């Protein structure tokens with residue numbers, strides 16, 4: 001199985017990085033192939049909001065790692081989001097990656113018809129934070145756009 005892990009923490013060596021390394025190790029040990037992407041280590045430019053992709057079905061931003069991420073997601077059987085809570089939301093850097101998925105949404109005319117692949121969210125917080133529900137909304141929307149369904153316990 002091909003697994004993609006997206007670490008959405010801007011802190012390169014924090015809690016999410018450790019969680020990502022644990023997830024990667026577990027999957028590799030059980031014979032899976034794992035691609036890890038990190039908003040702290042990889043280069044993802046934000047969507048400029050031009051909306052040209054709605055017409056052209058291509059994104060004008062090509063000088064970053066989004067193409068590599070999209071290729072890995074195409075080939076993935078399973079997706080893992082790792083993210084810290086930032087004031088009840090996902091970090092802006094992760095939201096910026098999700099916003100770049102507008103070109104995929106545009107090509108499909110919406111979320112993917114086949115959403116049979118599984119996605120998982122691994123969220124971290126400093127405390128037993130009661131305000132994390134909204135974090136799942138963009139993760140669910142992005143997962144559905146990419147052809148995955150977020151598994152909710």
Ligand SMILES: Cc1cc2nc3c(=O)[nH]c(=O)nc-3n(C[C@H](O)[C@H](O)[C@H](O)COP(=O)(O)O)c2cc1C
Pocket residue numbers: 009010011013014015016017084085086087088124125126127128129
């Ligand atoms: C800007 C910012 C906002 C945060 N907001 C919250 C929050 O609302 N609730 C919470 O429990 N922790 C909050 N935290 C703490 C982080 O979610 C927590 O320490 C997380 O494990 C950090 O992961 P990292 O080490 O991968 O960056 C915040 C941290 C930062 C830097």
